Amino acid sequence: MNELQRQAYLSALGIENYAPRWLLPSAPVPATCVMPVFDIPVATVETSPAAFVAAAMNPNSESNTPVPNLLTTIVDLAEQKKAPLAINAAAILQQLEEKKVPVVQPFSLTVYRPQPGFLIIDSRNTKLALPTEVLLSNILRVHFQKMQFALGEEVLRWPMIENRFVSRTEDDARNELQTWLAVENELRPIHTLWLMGESAARYWLDLENDWAAKCWTEQPIKDSSLQALILPSLNQLLQRPAQKSRLWACLP
Secondary structure, rough: OOOHHHHHHHHHHOOOOOOOOOOOOOOOOOOOOOOOOOOOOOOOOOOOOHHHHHHEEEEEEOOOHHHHHHHHHHHHHHHHHHHEEEEEEEEHHHHHHOOOEOOOOEEEEEEEEEOEEEEEEEEEEOOOOOOOOHHHHHHHHHOOOOOOOOOOEEEEOOOOOOOOOOOOEEHHHHHHHHHHHHHHHHHHOEEEEEEEEEHHHOOOOOOOOHHHHHHOOOOOOOOOOOOOEEEEOOHHHHHHHHHHHHHHHHOE
């Protein structure tokens, strides 16, 4: 019987394996399956002691591996991996100093609101102890002529929140003060703005603007529709009285 048919027949009957133990009277004589014979050439290896000795004594043999040289190479690689990297502390500190952004020291400004919509921001220097309010009162009296005004002083300090873990760069001061002015304009709309002194102007002007070059002129406030008149601080006007004539000339 064909072997494939036999296996299919047994699987259909649910029989995994079947080996007949007797021969039926009319059954053909079973014949042993002839297995194919493959002629695979086998390489003969000379295993005599003399062959091993000859191979060991021959330095040009391909099978002779330079074991000592290989071990030396492995040891050298291990030592290279274990060697610590040289750390130059001075170079690292120098790189950190070069990348470090300059810190702005705390400062304060003086804010005046003589009339609704009129805002004056002056650079503050309490060490000089000069009569700045008297000078500003005289300037406003001439500017407003017969109109009434109030001269209340407010101190604007930066940083507004005392926290030594917060960054204190020039960009931080600029962002915080510009936000303060934007909120001030929303709460109390500003139509006239004086920025007196470098500290009062540098954080609201564009980065390309130089305070000394823009003094005595009107300049746009960065990221705002406001225009500001850039003037010297009250302390500077008191220390240099000759600048008052230029002040009267630039006032509207």
